[in-house]
Amino acid sequence: MRKIIHVDMDCFYAAVEMRAHPEWRDIPMAVGGKPERRGVITTCNYPARKFGIHSAMSSHQALQRCPHLLLVPGNMASYKAVSVQLREIFHRYTDLVEPLSLDEAYLDVSDSPWFAGSATRIAEHIRATIDQELQLTASAGVAPNKFLAKIASDENKPDGLFVLPPSKVADFVHQLPLTKIPGVGAKTAEKLNSLGLTHCHQLAGFGEAELVRRFGKFGALLWQRGQGIDEREVQPHRIRKSVGVETTLIEDIQRPEQGLSVLAELWPELVTRLNNRAIKSLCLKLKFADFTQTTLSRRTHLLDAALAEQLCVEVWQRAQGRNVRLVGISVELDHEPQDTSDVERQQLSFDW
Structure with missing residues (x-):
């Protein structure tokens, strides 16, 4: 799912x-x-x-x-620049991002560790991040497939969110107008209307074979979409160069042992997001109370928790008495084949 x-x-x-x-x-x-x-x-x-x-x-x-x-x-030029910023935000949550245009994209968050895998909370956070960082609003739809997610994103526009969990798909699709299906333009809608077909629930009684006979290959697509079926995968259009996780703390911290505790919480998320991909460096990031930040990295082909802890202690020396408000850990991906047998993959539970 x-x-x-x-x-x-x-x-x-x-x-x-x-x-x-x-x-x-x-x-x-x-x-x-x-x-x-x-x-x-x-x-x-x-x-x-x-x-x-x-x-x-x-x-x-x-x-x-x-x-x-x-x-x-x-x-x-301005719109393209903002689009780049948008995609950077999307890629914080998943590697599976498929841009459709400068201003819209599909994201597959099935295996995302963010918010314990809750797609609803991920979508909420993405919208809030866009608002906070770009001073723009976005609408989002959450669903089990691309077809339904795109329709859902239009349900509460502007600046809205619509969530369609699997348990509600049948009822939602049952009352869905056929004109909501991509490819059903004015002429196709007119032909469907002449057959007494205006909503998805009517397709079941009409039959898949008859739809194919009258509409060819598009008839098969109509049948699938009328049942809420869409097996298309999200297809990323760019190579991800790094993977990381970070957290802005509720309260600032001061001691390196506190940073190590935060790092221990972030580590499973990083392992999950990395998904056995080869790496070539590991990086620790700190942001201080004055909003300045610093990073420290080491070249490595192994996702080594001990090295991450060492980097955390070393980079903490740069605090020089300042409180820390954010801790992050990231890796630079190596697109050359490497032995990743030592990388442990952890699965996190999630819900809608």
Whole structure:
């Protein structure tokens, strides 16, 4: 049983522009091309959506619906830079990240040790981190597969979370309109309607064979999605260079033995996230009460707890009396084949 999170930023391009120009937040604004150049709307903020403006609408039509619409050309370099920051946040929770565009991605957190493996809490924390670090909002859906997670992320937009555990999938899919299935556009929906099919629960009575006869291969897909079935795996699009875990402490600590205790709590999470992959270095990180931070690393091909403890004691000397508010441990991955037989893998229990 997979645990998939689909994260979708809220009016991403417009949100980045409003972050730079707070005075635009409460007025209708959109990112798009000039109407005299047959421009189209890329995205718009929620005040603009009240006028019926949406992405892919022509800029000319948008201005007809809202003459006082603020239309800005946008800055793709800025959006890409924020997208990089987003992906860095995603990769803190799992290596299995599949970007769909600059502003959305699937995350497979089935084996994530974060929050004892609770996909709901992971999604909540991701959204809170995006808000805190980027001053942007994201919506998320949590479900057993990609198809349902993507639909779920749209249920409580904007700035919302919708969780669909396995026990509720059947009821959710039963009432789901067929137009929610990717690939069911206006023409396909019209054809389905002519057959008396408007919702997923009606497909069971119609039969898979008949769907295939009328819609070909897409009929088989319709049947699967109508049952809430999607076996596609999350496909990462980049090579992960490091894996780490860290914790911001509820109360600052002072003594190195306290740091060793925190390290002992983090270690099983690091082992699980590493998942038997080869490494080439181990690194300890401390952040002090004044928010400065320091790291200390050693080259090694073994995930050695004794070495981690040694690094912790050594790096603690840099505190020089300062309290420590964060402790982290990470490894640099080695993509060359190595003998990892000495790496112990631990599984943590998890729930929704």
